[in-house]
Amino acid sequence: MKYIVILCDGMADEPLEELGERTPLEAARTENMDSLAEISEIGMVRTVPEGMAPGSDTANLSVIGYDPRKYYTGRSPLEALSIGADMAPDDVSFRCNLVTLSEEEDRYEDRHVLDHSSGEISTEEAAELVRALSEGLKREGYEFYVGTSYRHLLIQKSGKVTELTAPHDILTKRIGDYLPKDEVLREMMVKSYDILKDHPVNAKRRAEGKNPANSAWFWGAGTRPALMSFEKKNGVKGAMISAVDLLKGIAVGAGMDNIIVEGANGGLDTNYAGKAKAAVKALTEDGYDFVYVHIEAPDEMGHQGSYRDKITAIERIDERIVGPVRAGLENAGTDFRMLILPDHPTPVRVRTHTADPVPYLLYDSRKKAEGRKTYSEKTGAETGIFEEQGSRLLDHLLSEQS
Numbered sequence: 171m172k173y174i175v176i177l178c179d180g181m182a183d184e185p186l187e188e189l190g191e192r193t194p195l196e197a198a199r200t201e202n203m204d205s206l207a208e209i210s211e212i213g214m215v216r217t218v219p220e221g222m223a224p225g226s227d228t229a230n231l232s233v234i235g236y237d238p239r240k241y242y243t244g245r246s247p248l249e250a251l252s253i254g255a256d257m258a259p260d261d262v263s264f265r266c267n268l269v270t271l272s273e274e275e276d277r278y279e280d281r282h283v284l285d286h287s288s289g290e291i292s293t294e295e296a297a298e299l300v301r302a303l304s305e306g307l308k309r310e311g312y313e314f315y316v317g318t319s320y321r322h323l324l325i326q327k328s329g330k331v332t333e334l335t336a337p338h339d340i341l342t343k344r345i346g347d348y349l350p351k352d353e354v355l356r357e358m359m360v361k362s363y364d365i366l367k368d369h370p371v372n373a374k375r376r377a378e379g380k381n382p383a384n385s386a387w388f389w390g391a392g393t394r395p396a397l398m399s400f401e402k403k404n405g406v407k408g409a410m411i412s413a414v415d416l417l418k419g420i421a422v423g424a425g426m427d428n429i430i431v432e433g434a435n436g437g438l439d440t441n442y443a444g445k446a447k448a449a450v451k452a453l454t455e456d457g458y459d460f461v462y463v464h465i466e467a468p469d470e471m472g473h474q475g476s477y478r479d480k481i482t483a484i485e486r487i488d489e490r491i492v493g494p495v496r497a498g499l500e501n502a503g504t505d506f507r508m509l510i511l512p513d514h515p516t517p518v519r520v521r522t523h524t525a526d527p528v529p530y531l532l533y534d535s536r537k538k539a540e541g542r543k544t545y546s547e548k549t550g551a552e553t554g555i556f557e558e559q560g561s562r563l564l565d566h567l568l569s570e571q572s
Contacts, residue, residue, distance in 0.1 A: 172453045172506040173406065173460040173567055174495060177233060178487055179226060179414075180469025180516030182528040182547055186477055194468075194477050194518070195529075196546045198484040202493035203510060207531055207545040209538040213555030214527040215563050217513055224525035225336075226469065227390070227416060229513035232560030234420060234462060235404065236397060244331065244392010245416060250323055252418035252428075255315050257394045262329030264355070265390035266303075266314065266322040268296055268383035269337050271345070271363065278360045279346035281385075286337040286473060287320040288383035290437045295371050296320060299383055306365040307358050317415045319436060324358075324388060334389040338473050339522045355388050362386035400424040404460070404568055409452050411445050412464035427458075436466040438483055442490035449491075450498035453506070460568075463491065472516030480518060500535065508533045509567045510545070527556070532567065 185191040217229040219239050227245040228238040246263035257263060270285035288296075297316045304314040315323040332355070335348040350356045363385045366372060372382035397420070400408045410421035413434040421428050431448050433441030445463055452458040467483035492510065499506045511530035514523050529550025532539075542549040557563050 171570065172499065172504050174449060174453065174506060174508050175233065175462045176491060176510045177462065177464045178468050178512050179464060179466045180472045180514060181484060181512035182515035184517045184519060188477060193547055194480040195484055198481045200484065200488040200545065202488045202496065203531065203545040204543065206533045207541045208543060210531045210533040210541045211539045211555065212531055212542050212545060212550055212553050213557065214550045215530050215557040215560050216527045217560035218525040224514050224523040226513055230417060230420060233513060233563065235561055235564035237561040241395060241397055243395045245390035246323060247392040247394050248419035248423060249317060249415040250325065250419065251422040252415040253315055253317055255323060255325055257325060259394055260328050262326045262331055262391055262393060264324045264388040266324045267337050267387040268299055268320045269385050269387045270381040270383065271385045278363055279349065281345055282343060283337050283341050283345060285381045286341065287470065289381035291320050291383050293318050296383065298371050299366055299369060302365055302369055303362055303386055307361060318413065320383065321415055331391045331393060334391055336389045337387045341521050350388060359386055359388060395423050397423040400426050406459035406568065407457065408460040408462065409458045410462050411448055413440060414464065414466050417464045437470060438467050438479055440467060442486050446491045446494040449495055453499065454502040454504055469516045472518050473521050475518050475521045477518045506535050507567055530563065
């Protein structure tokens with residue numbers, strides 16, 4: 171028996187007037203998910219425990235089977251694992267976003283977050299900017315690390331975890347009320363604007379009509395995590411397919427292998443087909459029992475407030491991942507159980523995460539279940555099946571090992 175999770179980051183949403191009171195998932199053409207829905211278990215799951223912040227960190231830990239209340243130590247340390255940053259037990263890691271702030275105001279505090287991702291800046295461009303920050307903000311005990319796209323890291327030796335605000339939670343808002351109380355972090359952010367605003371990379375981006383990455387933004391602080399081995403915990407050999415350092419870091423911490431797919435970038439134009447092909451190969455040729463395929467695109471489109479692009483992302487997942495993975499495993503004669511779900515909602519109306527339960531679809535290739543005609547937030551709620559503790563859903567997926 172083989173097992174696969176297709177994690178559609180931020181896919182769940184709210185009914186929108188522009189879509190005739192349908193959600194983007196309901197409005198999207200999802201022939202493959204819907205054909206599975208008719209013969210699959212459909213239900214709802216709470217991936218974010220009550221009282222915890224609704225992030226991709228806590229939610230994905232839940233889906234992979236790790237209770238965030240026990241294992242979560244912060245988002246950035248998980249990303250640090252991915253890029254191989256060496257952390258001592260008392261070190262603190264911070265996510266360093268490259269963001270776009272408004273530029274017409276005189277004071278840094280009066281600026282607004284326009285784009286938490288700087289137009290999904292390329293990793294090559296971002297690396298130049300992070301190197302400029304590393305040189306211009308050089309300070310003993312602090313070190314920058316290059317990540318992917320707009321997502322990077324700052325590690326403080328012998329640091330202290332402090333409460334910080336995620337930039338995607340305050341889009342269009344004045345930043346003065348959300349800056350770090352820590353004087354060093356605050357000073358570094360203010361100085362980062364002076365370093366980045368006229369950098370040649372940003373001059374070129376402005377000329378091309380792209381958002382400049384004109385400030386660093388620190389958030390997601392935490393200390394080094396300690397996850398139990400996924401294989402020892404579950405008795406299956408697992409692999410991760412994701413473009414995002416957070417998910418790669420969870421895999422490293424859990425002793426899972428990361429499968430790198432060329433062209434996978436965490437954006438709307440990621441290599442969907444390449445992820446599907448890699449997943450099938452991992453399960454049918456490379457000796458893996460479990461594969462976790464993570465697709466970031468719906469979440470990013472939710473943050474951007476674009477229901478059209480979010481629908482496009484969902485349709486591409488359905489056409490280029492769900493369909494080919496099912497066909498590939500069936501053609502190989504492999505028995506498999508497939509779990510499809512978001513980690514959390516990212517409603518386009520609010521442009522940030524919420525902690526509401528999400529719909530899941532669980533398909534078993536050996537037997538049909540009594541499902542629904544479509545897979546959506548509405549049909550998930552209609553069945554009455556509800557898992558309160560998200561970290562138990564993986565046990566349900568793996569419950570029929572053979």
